[in-house]
Amino acid sequence: MVDIATRVWNHKWKIDPIVRSLIDTDFYKLLMCQSIFRNKPDTTVTFSLINRSKHVPLAKLIDEGELREQLDHIRSLSLSRGESTWLRGNTFYGKRQMFRSDFMEWFEGLRLPPYYLERKGDQYELTFEGKWHEVMLWEIPALAVLMELRGRSVLNTMGKFELQVLYARAMTRVWEKIEVLRDIPNLSIADFGTRRRHSYLWQDWCVQAMHEGLGAAFTGTSNCRIAMMRELEAIGTNAHELPMVYAALAEDDAALSQAPYDVLQDWHDEHEGNLRIILPDTFGSKGFLKHAPDWLAGWTGVRIDSGDPATGANIAIDWWKERGEDPSTKRIIFSDGLDVDKITELHAEFAGKVNVSFGWGTLLTNDFRGLVPNDALAPFSLVCKAVSANGRPTVKLSDNPNKAMGPADEIERYKRVFGVGDQVAEEVLV
Amino acid sequence: MVDIATRVWNHKWKIDPIVRSLIDTDFYKLLMCQSIFRNKPDTTVTFSLINRSKHVPLAKLIDEGELREQLDHIRSLSLSRGESTWLRGNTFYGKRQMFRSDFMEWFEGLRLPPYYLERKGDQYELTFEGKWHEVMLWEIPALAVLMELRGRSVLNTMGKFELQVLYARAMTRVWEKIEVLRDIPNLSIADFGTRRRHSYLWQDWCVQAMHEGLGAAFTGTSNCRIAMMRELEAIGTNAHELPMVYAALAEDDAALSQAPYDVLQDWHDEHEGNLRIILPDTFGSKGFLKHAPDWLAGWTGVRIDSGDPATGANIAIDWWKERGEDPSTKRIIFSDGLDVDKITELHAEFAGKVNVSFGWGTLLTNDFRGLVPNDALAPFSLVCKAVSANGRPTVKLSDNPNKAMGPADEIERYKRVFGVGDQVAEEVLV
Known part of the structure; x- marks a missing residue:
């Protein structure tokens, strides 16, 4: 028997939301968020999407309207009562009350801040600006939305x-x-x-x-x-x-x-x-x-x-x-x-x-390598990183120069300050 | 949302029936059934299950009670109104009214005749006796039940x-x-x-x-x-x-x-x-x-x-x-x-x-070869054949002596009458 109510309910959705919960995110983001909320509450940052796989033309594959709908949906999310209860009451790494009351009160009231989206050629520029502890929560859902919309563009054509x-x-x-x-x-x-x-x-x-x-x-x-x-x-x-x-x-x-x-x-x-x-x-x-x-x-x-x-x-x-x-x-x-x-x-x-x-x-x-023509579902290297803080550029050197990021002069300064010499480059697959 | 009625309804089933329809059978059985109904309505036959794959110990794998439940369920089936309408009204091989009214009237009243089941060592003896056009309809559901129960005996242990x-x-x-x-x-x-x-x-x-x-x-x-x-x-x-x-x-x-x-x-x-x-x-x-x-x-x-x-x-x-x-x-x-x-x-x-x-x-x-340990789901050679008619044994020679069946003396007689000399034996896999 078809559950008629379920079927009618499903028809009421305007979109099929990719991210449906604020805690559909990595646990370390919440730990770091609490730490930032406590130690650096006034820092302003910019997070930016970086597609290291230029051969994947995200703006050709993903409709801008659909992307906006998904991102807007994420901005409509807030912590549910059950999620809040779980964060407050669950044991994490053997510890109860990992998340302090002042943090939880703030998190319970949170809606994610605005995003800035612009098509540039075959790629999207997607940035988030604001308080560090708010903006940083965009990283995971933004990546998940882009990965899944790109997948849907391939799946839509299949029987x-x-x-x-x-x-x-x-x-x-x-x-x-x-x-x-x-x-x-x-x-x-x-x-x-x-x-x-x-x-x-x-x-x-x-x-x-x-x-x-x-x-x-x-x-x-x-x-x-x-x-x-x-x-x-x-x-x-x-x-x-x-x-x-x-x-x-x-x-x-x-x-x-x-x-x-x-x-x-x-x-x-x-x-x-x-x-x-x-x-x-x-x-x-x-x-x-x-x-x-x-x-x-x-x-x-x-x-x-x-x-x-x-x-x-x-x-x-x-x-x-x-x-x-x-x-x-x-x-x-x-x-x-x-x-x-x-x-x-x-x-x-x-x-x-x-x-x-x-x-x-x-x-x-996401190991769908080789499963569709042109390997169109293969994972690719998409990141969403803090690119500046209080107006100053950030830098990452990493142990693999292919993962380094930041302005060239700042990279040189950091290499000098941290005494980093020659590094071995490793291919970045995913 | 769970459809509560469906869930409660499902709980009411005493068994999970394998064959749920009298037309869950091969089309040629119905064509032949009609032909027999017309041309040989008084012939009495015995159909018997023959497991050519002796290494599959059906009686060890399949509980006799469960087998009886499934066979009893098949005896409770009758042609549904929609099935009857389909047989009467559908076009088969470009022809309407393939099944004549007198045959359909008989089929609409049919329940399958009794079965005789006995465990012999690690195998079952399963036979059906009666009017040819009734007994012959046991062949496909009996095989399907045994194949699927043997499969369930393996699947029951899996996560x-x-x-x-x-x-x-x-x-x-x-x-x-x-x-x-x-x-x-x-x-x-x-x-x-x-x-x-x-x-x-x-x-x-x-x-x-x-x-x-x-x-x-x-x-x-x-x-x-x-x-x-x-x-x-x-x-x-x-x-x-x-x-x-x-x-x-x-x-x-x-x-x-x-x-x-x-x-x-x-x-x-x-x-x-x-x-x-x-x-x-x-x-x-x-x-x-x-x-x-x-x-x-x-x-x-x-x-x-x-x-x-x-x-x-x-x-x-x-x-x-x-x-x-x-x-x-x-x-x-x-x-x-x-x-x-x-x-x-x-x-x-x-x-x-x-x-x-x-x-x-x-x-x-049924190509599940190699998918579980000991190849326990590999298909095997199970048949259900007419072994006698009006008390006389049947014979099949086939073009592969490994598929021949019947008493040895009758096989010799048939070979003589039909002038069959040497044959090339081919392995019977399924």
Whole structure:
């Protein structure tokens, strides 16, 4: 029997909204948002969409009107009562009341600030300006909307059974990956795939398949909405935007060189245990660790997010040893460009030396490579970054020069201040 | 929103019935049933289940109680008003009122006769005795029930996502076959997969995928219920049971040698055009064609259902030439052990010489080979055949001695009467 009410209700939707919840976002955005709300409430930033895959002509694929409808829908969202209850009452990383009352009161009243959208050739310029803690919440939904609208432009032309087989193939692929991962003893892996997912429903499917297929080896998802709905752990710590904005705010070179540590000092005051994870590569991992204060060596682990991951892990291990720390008590989280082979390889190399975890992103939640003609559903490298703070440009060096961003003269200044020499370029796939 | 009524309704089912309609059967069974109803209404037959794949221990896999429930459910079925209307009013092979009023009146009142079930070791003995035109309608639902219950015994142990991936893999496989078939020009192919299908829902999916993927090259399905629901052509002509029973009824060798032609004489009186398809292999194709009356050479085509198919097709082509018929106006239907490679090969070889069609069975609707451990869902060779008529054993020789059946002495007698010499044995997979 058809549920008539459901069918009529569905007809009332003006659009099929891609993002339907303010917590359909990565957990670390909320942790960082609270930190910014507390420590840098007056900072003004600009976030900007950057399509590193110029061969994907987003403005040709995506109708501007449809994009505006989706972004406008996101601006209409506010935290639901159940979501608020979950954020206030749930245990995150073993801790209750991770989100303080003043933050939650502000978040409950939040609507996302305006966006600025303009077509430039075959690409879109999409920027967000305003208070850092408000603007930064646009990053994930903006990326998810663009990724999914681009997907819809391809799916719209397909037949019913062709579509079903497309998803059948994608499901089979995910499951075959899970079957490989299943054989890795003591694996610890989480879903980090929100931002470049194929779609919400697909990410939700992948997360549930990982949960069934891997059991306890699947430690959770970065997506808060899915974590809530599926009663899984919400996973994530912090990201490059914190040191990038702190650095942009620095008044001189001395303050600049100190900025990355100031960020972690604030974090240190707020969090403990598994949330004390260093992301060392914003301005070059080597120099960052070399000049780091000793209290940082006491942190729980390091996340490797650019450059050759084995090299990055060995740098961290050597650094811990130099500082008199036992690497076997530490955690290394790999989160850059992972797929099953790389996960298997890194686990084999490092599992005996440190505690190893994986934050698996795009190739978990968007591996549609080769499944349609012209590879039109292959994931691509789209980011949404803080490009300025209080009117000053931000800079990211990364351990991979292909991931660097910022004005050329500022990049040179940062390289000088942080003592970054030659770097090995790695192809950025996703 | 959950449709509460649907959910409560579903809870009221005592079992999940596998066969839910008397016309969830092959179209040729209904054509033959009408012919028997008209020509041999007093014949008593026994149909018996024969599992040619002894390595599949059906009685260990399938609970006897569950099997009885499913068979009892089939005995509770009767023709619905819509089904009756469809049979009476639809066009089959371009003809209206294919089923005569007296037959339809009888069919509308029909319930299937009792069954006899007994466990013997790891197999079941399942037999049906009674009027030929009643008992013969058990063949397809009995096979479908056993195939699907055997499948359920494997599926019952699988997780939710594991199941979804199983079907994802099977769908992908079917679609990849369709993608190959799509490239064959002027293909003509129908679904003949009811009897050994994985399940009704799966056959229905395969048929719809074929329809979307192949368009007009997909000519229809042998399954009447699916043909009705999906508004497709119902396909099929006649089968071995007609000559087998006619032969068993023959009083002496002279009558025996004439029996296969008597069958087709009755058919000739009833049907024309594309329904005049010769199935020559019951007692050896070569002898059958050699001794056939000339009017049979005027029939539309031949169905090749055992032996090497190319050899069989060439025998038919040579025979038409000998009888002064133009093979290019004739049709050859291949229906034995087909999969994509064989279809491609046979089409390439014969498409220029005759009109070629394919009746694709088990490897369309039940190709789950290699998809679960121990290949526990692989199709196997289960048949349900008329084993005696009016108390006399039936015999089938076929063009493949591995498909022969009947008592040894009767097989020898038939071989003598029909002049069948050495035969090439071919492995029977499905």
